[in-house]
Amino acid sequence: MLILMEAAATLDQAQGVLAFLDAGGLKGRIQEAGEALSVVAPHASKVFKAERLEVLPGVRKVVPITSPFKFASADAAPHPSVVEVAGVAIGGGELVLVAGPCGVESEEQLYAVARYVAGAGLRLLRAGAFKPRTSPYAFQGMGSQGLRLLEGVRREFGLGIVTEATEVDVFDEVEEVADLVQIGARNMQNFALLRRAGRSRKPVLLKRGPAATLEEWLLAAEYVLGEGNPRVVLCERGIRTWSNHARNTLDISVVPAAKCLTHLPVMVDPSHAVGRRELVIPCALAAVAAGADGLLVETHCAPEKALSDGPQALLPTDFQRLVVQAEAVHRARQASPPAPGLAF
Amino acid sequence: MLILMEAAATLDQAQGVLAFLDAGGLKGRIQEAGEALSVVAPHASKVFKAERLEVLPGVRKVVPITSPFKFASADAAPHPSVVEVAGVAIGGGELVLVAGPCGVESEEQLYAVARYVAGAGLRLLRAGAFKPRTSPYAFQGMGSQGLRLLEGVRREFGLGIVTEATEVDVFDEVEEVADLVQIGARNMQNFALLRRAGRSRKPVLLKRGPAATLEEWLLAAEYVLGEGNPRVVLCERGIRTWSNHARNTLDISVVPAAKCLTHLPVMVDPSHAVGRRELVIPCALAAVAAGADGLLVETHCAPEKALSDGPQALLPTDFQRLVVQAEAVHRARQASPPAPGLAF
Amino acid sequence: MLILMEAAATLDQAQGVLAFLDAGGLKGRIQEAGEALSVVAPHASKVFKAERLEVLPGVRKVVPITSPFKFASADAAPHPSVVEVAGVAIGGGELVLVAGPCGVESEEQLYAVARYVAGAGLRLLRAGAFKPRTSPYAFQGMGSQGLRLLEGVRREFGLGIVTEATEVDVFDEVEEVADLVQIGARNMQNFALLRRAGRSRKPVLLKRGPAATLEEWLLAAEYVLGEGNPRVVLCERGIRTWSNHARNTLDISVVPAAKCLTHLPVMVDPSHAVGRRELVIPCALAAVAAGADGLLVETHCAPEKALSDGPQALLPTDFQRLVVQAEAVHRARQASPPAPGLAF
């Protein structure tokens, strides 16, 4: 249930609701989104009727959350969520671009990319220090040493860091450095990792699994949210289909479909979705036009030498072109009225 | 092979090339696209070396066509093709919007939709008189009577007509009325129908099959082109995958991928792709941003009463919003430089 | 509705039911399957209550057909259908093997294969005279000349002929020669062809489309059945998925799933399903174990010279091994009690 408080309700009153729920064996959480407080309580409807709660002090109205995910549901928040990452608001109406190489490979490589990423006006850089790889014989990332380089980049260029925690054992270390901790597509149903992310003090970027339905994706987010971390950003990165002109199939309609069901921000990673440089920009623009809150793109100053995913990395000049075009499409979309039927 | 003629070459000289090919048992075709003539001859490389052809009068250069489709290949044309339909140029840089109901249901319904479609500035209307339906018990369209109504709409509103020929036996009749004859997704590999379309004097809209790869789609176009009809427009309409939030998965990256491989224009039908009204506009805008030459959308003044596909038809007001937004996104894209790596 | 007649009911009484339905604007059909007559009448429930029909002379009981397909529904027949093809009963409990080359290529090739197919005890041969091909430049079959060779094979070896009608225009000619007319996978929703097959005096083998759901497949069968041809055999031949070790994915569970929903016999074509010779026999045996009524396999005496689909054709010795193993598995399955939950 979503328990909406009066505009004038106090935090004490909201805590009173929590206490009441607790007495019924229920967990809940206070939200400050919007102009008034609210309390989200999954499964409260199994214990209490709405009327029992609506008489509590400060409560204005109780509405059911009918979807299988509770904290993630659009019903559970009066407004779309804005997740702040290193001073950048994701989900607040601005288009957020995050760029960088697939993996940290060397100080030289990382700094070169960071320089032109920052130069193009971006405030967040993506790069993997730990890399999950299909083959045990492929480059597995620089690990802790890569994290040190990412710290350097933040100091040097003022860029917020988006980097992946590939397993529970490296989460502490990654969390220390990352401004936004990425959970990769293959780990979307690594429930131990999701629960750990849910106990993190950092926001989490949850990539969609290559064979996950929208509902499964939102239930994965629910694992994170349910542990107490409300700062989750979703990221579509292509799904596995038989269509063979690209590495994966960018499921563009999941962007508006997700926005119908959840209050969480939705980003798109066109680089992993298509895997071919020449398709990245058109698909990135498509994502912006479809309403994505941001993009995660790979760029490399020498993609032919990249240790992973070189064929999909944008060249520096292409990257700069993308930044200009994406902003233009975003403004065009914003200038005209919102698409109908969308919750947000 | 693509045999490029000198800028000053005459039609007689191009016909001389055809005669030479014919003597070798080869078919070819003269193209007038671009600033000079050229001759496309599939499989000429199996009979002649380039040098044998380059000495013919008026020939400037011979280039191989390496893809399995010859007439459809980007290599086979110096420029992207522009297909003219009722005075509207598809593929020439302008965004072409085509809208209308899924099927012709009555004069009243058709005229009501045509009125606001024309009122929004569109010049092409889509509506099926013959409807291919999964079940023999579903509404199969008004048939010939529906074609009569479409003729009326053209007279009354000056709209060009896009309508489907569902089988060889109705092609003559449909061709009489249509300005652009649609081959539906389920018929993409109906080779008899494709060959008939190839002998049509009208341009052809070839929808991608729900399980067709890009290469198979272009080979289907080759059936039409090879019979002598150079006016083919491709149309992506969603593919069948396990992703279940929409009826089909709009394969957005096929738009730029197709443009890498072929000179034919590429449109997108977001309505059939998603099957849910609230996802149509975001996906339509995505298609424009990805570089589609046009959109085919369903709209109905009373979708809840539609005899087919009501849930995906845009309401009149939504439709008008789409027209404004699509144009805005298209202009934003055009204003900034083209995406890299694309042939066109 | 399925209108079951008394055991002693006469044909006249069944025709009386038809006449009654006709007066209500309904089509129906008399079936002789089982120990008594019955009448199938799709949509009769929209016009009449069961009681109205149950009082007609000779009527024993009226049962609803709730599935979207009526004639094809398991509810519409008291027993599984047996389709007789050139003296061979498909669906009657015996395992029916059909083998031959992908296409008729020459008298020499066809007779060589027919000789060892007949020699192995088979009574039906498959081979395409007309071949639907993805590319217009691929071998399209020998056409009418191929049909002549197939007629020769029937005379010479006493084999029944299974061959494909690729389009309406060649149906008459194919029907003349074929004992079982195949509708290919790409034509599963070629409704004109399905309706033509429904007016054929020959039984029809309906292959499942590579992206067709079970329901869509049965609705395609309904097009044939609804036109009056009750002799339809279904054939699974692999579906299109992302799984890339085989050409298609043999959807083995569709065999028992189909048998839950329909009374029609179900065969399997493992050759097209996997496209790799070394996987054909294991998958053929799997199909038999899953309950398929028969197999359609490709074999060629010199697969490396085949003009189409060579890599999937069994060598003569492998083919003979398959015949032995398939029979052994079939007997093992028959000897033990039937799987639970299956209608048949």
Add this chain to the structure above:
Amino acid sequence: MLILMEAAATLDQAQGVLAFLDAGGLKGRIQEAGEALSVVAPHASKVFKAERLEVLPGVRKVVPITSPFKFASADAAPHPSVVEVAGVAIGGGELVLVAGPCGVESEEQLYAVARYVAGAGLRLLRAGAFKPRTSPYAFQGMGSQGLRLLEGVRREFGLGIVTEATEVDVFDEVEEVADLVQIGARNMQNFALLRRAGRSRKPVLLKRGPAATLEEWLLAAEYVLGEGNPRVVLCERGIRTWSNHARNTLDISVVPAAKCLTHLPVMVDPSHAVGRRELVIPCALAAVAAGADGLLVETHCAPEKALSDGPQALLPTDFQRLVVQAEAVHRARQASPPAPGLAF
């Protein structure tokens, strides 16, 4: 490389080879499979030519391993691997049946199932104590308490235990109890868990991910094998496709395809593959016919009360029927000669 030793070669000589490889910075492993020793050394070909190794004492021949997976490759073993689990040989030619409830729910439930599973002659029981669930609100298993019950079952009925380790943190505990530790489909690319399994002293059952290609599956096995645990059993459990008559699509051809590429045993779990009781037996028999080394099936004495996956659990009587039929099909297949083209 696979370094084959002379029949008379000693363990000391094989260790000499290891030492030589070690000096070149290479890892290797001695195998005792077959009539002679051999040494598998991934990537040795990058450092040494075959001749350098063939002169070492006791070495008979050096053969390359060309596939991306080395320890898992069919090239890396002279014979198919046999993995022994609680006295049962998986991969040795006998059909191995493993059955039990989806999850441990209570002592009563578990013992009831174990009683009839053992009574049917099975020697291995499957049941999850820890359950990975898509939703955080679904039954997550009895955990440690469930493991205690599984220990009881082993003592009471002499059944070996197959149970899942859902995450690294519970591996120690699961390993203590399990005779075969299952890695679930969603964890197929949980590399931390795979590496932990590779350091286990227990054999590992590696389920295929719902969207994993055969190559990705074998590379996942390589993570386990590469850490030093040679006892890996593969298990196909259905893949995610658009085909909607069953929960997943049982990819039956992956069984023979896997056997072409790897020496590891391959089992099939038809219960998770189809998710509907009435399809389980036909698909189980298909798996046996296709050459699977064993089956993993769900059975429950009261499926309608099961806390997870009830609809796919076989009833006790059906289960007993399956045991009889599977054995019959297996014997029929064994009695006839092996399918051609298979390595094993």
